[in-house]
Amino acid sequence: DIQMTQSPASLSASLGETVTIECLASEDIYSNLAWYQQKPGKSPQLLIYYANSLNDGVPSRFSGSGSGTQYSLKINSLQSEDVSIYFCQQNYDSPWTFGGGTKLELK
Amino acid sequence: QVQLKETGPDLVQLTQTLSITCTVSGFSLTTYNVHWVRQPPGKGLEWMGAMWNGGGTDYNSAFKSRLSISRDTSKSQVFLKMNSLQTDDTAKYFCAREVGNYPGVFDYWGQGVMVTVSS
Numbered sequence: 001d002i003q004m005t006q007s008p009a010s011l012s013a014s015l016g017e018t019v020t021i022e023c024l025a026s027e028d029i030y031s032n033l034a035w036y037q038q039k040p041g042k043s044p045q046l047l048i049y050y051a052n053s054l055n056d057g058v059p060s061r062f063s064g065s066g067s068g069t070q071y072s073l074k075i076n077s078l079q080s081e082d083v084s085i086y087f088c089q090q091n092y093d094s095p096w097t098f099g100g101g102t103k104l105e106l107k
Numbered sequence: 108q109v110q111l112k113e114t115g116p117d118l119v120q121l122t123q124t125l126s127i128t129c130t131v132s133g134f135s136l137t138t139y140n141v142h143w144v145r146q147p148p149g150k151g152l153e154w155m156g157a158m159w160n161g162g163g164t165d166y167n168s169a170f171k172s173r174l175s176i177s178r179d180t181s182k183s184q185v186f187l188k189m190n191s192l193q194t195d196d197t198a199k200y201f202c203a204r205e206v207g208n209y210p211g212v213f214d215y216w217g218q219g220v221m222v223t224v225s226s
Contacts, residue, residue, distance in 0.1 A: 034212045036152075043201055043216035044152065049209050087152055091211030095167040096142075098152040 002026050002090050006099035012107045017078045021102045023088035025069045032092035033071045035064055037084045038101075044087060048073065080106065109133035111141070111202050111217035119192050121226045129185040129202030129217060136160065136178055140205040141185045142213060143176065145198040153198075157205070158185050192224045 003026035013019045023033065031051040036044035046055045048064040051071055061076040075082055083106055088099040115127035129141060136158070143155040156166040156176050164176045175188045185202060199221045203213035 032211070034209075036213075043203075043219055044213070045216070046206075046212065046214050049206065049212045055214065089152070089211075091209060094165060094211065095169070096154040096211040098154070100151045 001095055002029065002093055002097050004088055004090055004097050004099040006086075006088055006102050008102060009100065010103040010105070012105045013078050014107045015078055015080065019075045019078055019104065021073045021086055021088075021104075023066070023071045023073070023099050025071070025090055025092075028068050029090045029092035031067055032090055033064070033066065034089045034091060035062075035073045036087045036089065037082075038087065039084045047086075049091075075104075078106075109204065109215045111204060111215060113200060113202055113217045113220040115200070115220045115222060117221065118223050118225055119196075121192065121194065121224060123192055124188060124190040125192055125196070125200075125222060127187045127200050127202075127220055127222075129187070131183045131185070131202075131204070134204065136180045136183060136185065139207065140210075141178075142203050142205060143185075143187050144201045144203055144213070144216075146201070146219070147195070147198040155187070155200075194224050194226065196222070197224045198222060 005024045007022045033051045035048040038044040052064045063074045085101045085103050110132045142157040178185045199219040201219040202217045204215040206212040206214045
């Protein structure tokens with residue numbers, strides 16, 4: 001199985017700040033990488049697929065990048081509603097696997 | 108609009124069988140694949156398996172032969188059945204729709220059902 005490692009596990013940032021979350025795959029996943037946002041008590045919501053494609057309705061302050069084994073999610077101009085847990089997920093090879101999550105809080 | 112809703116028990120006894128139903132609306136099970144993902148309390152997400160739009164299935168080998176996924180297209184329902192439950196099967200169980208052109212990417216999720224395995 002492909003292992004997905006996210007960093008950091010938790011992150012504290014101020015409103016308006018730019019934050020970056022990293023995701024490392026155990027092998028090349030050829031940009032088959034998705035990012036999800038999960039608010040407390042809610043189900044995950046798809047933010048980005050194929051490493052850098054924004055899902056419909058997702059604010060443009062979210063962006064994804066990366067290739068090979070290394071990927072990142074960037075949030076520009078952090079808003080209060082961005083407080084969530086963020087998960088990366090590889091969809092290159094079954095079983096589809098997720099990173100351990102990054103908990104984003106406001107400073 | 109696209110919706111998925113899981114229904115199932117809150118509590119299951121140790122070694123017993125879990126059965127959860129995912130009822131979908133706004134799309135056809137013969138067009139889209141539906142997956143099952145679970146999340147233990149305070150932990151990450153684990154893909155369990157899928158029902159393909161053509162009627163086939165795929166399972167995470169981590170669940171060996173404990174897991175079975177089936178469907179009733181006439182009722183727009185997908186079923187998860189898992190036997191020999193242990194305490195570490197305590198989790199919220201989600202069904203999710205796969206994006207049409209991107210295998211393994213999930214664009215709509217149900218609200219999930221929290222299942223506790225009790226001894």
